[in-house]
Amino acid sequence: MSDDRFFTGREIAAALTFVVLGTLIGVTSYRAGLNIAGEGAGAVVAASTTPAPPNGQTLYAGNCAGCHGAQAQGGVGPGLAETKGWSLADFGQAVLHGQAPGGRTLAPVMPRFADTGLDGAPPTDDQIKVLHEYLKGL
Template sequence: MSGEFYSGRQVAGLVTFLVVGAVLGVGAYQAGGRLSGAGSGAQVSAAAPSAPDGQALYAGNCAGCHGAKAEGGLGPGLAHTAAWGSAEFTRAVLDGQSPQGRELGTVMPRFRQTGLDGAPATDAQVAAIQAYVQTLK
């Protein structure tokens, strides 16, 4: 009869194998759900979209002309925009109009037409850029 039973070491090895297999299986299942867009991760991001990153938007759309720290370059420095309200800043960024109604240079993109990051510009993106520029004083 003693030949019919497994040793304690064999039983422990089998249990370890089953536990590791279960952990790997659950992990692979969850990763597959995240990669396919299903599961709780997609629901959370759809319910609460993240705020635009003003620093990244500035770096990708503005810094080339206005300088990395808004100090100026091809375009003017942006220190004076700290006194602008959100409507004035938005009008300048989206339509190329100064608060006084003056047309900004032709080099200044009209982001209402060109968009930001390959998509139509949003008020939230412009507000994020303005907030970031104000930190550069």
């Protein structure tokens, strides 16, 4: 009697087909994954060692907001609204070397970030640029 059999022959055959197909698909995808990893290994290493691009908001909050205010409205240091009109070069001179346009030397309270570093590391051009962009957007 076929009543006491759990599966018919066709069902078993179908199940086997699924297992074989599944294994094939699994192995193929696994290999494809290995290939991708192999070809892109350089990119993967680069991604893990290259620091994230600088973020103006983070840089400002961590290095400037304490003195110039969260919205650059001023505090210990002056509000930076006027600075928005400065060129990137002038802004960089002020932030890195304490030299404002017109030969004005900023009070020593304003850090010379070329010496102190931004977030503990020598400032990069990109950091100055995103800081400038961030301030202009405030």
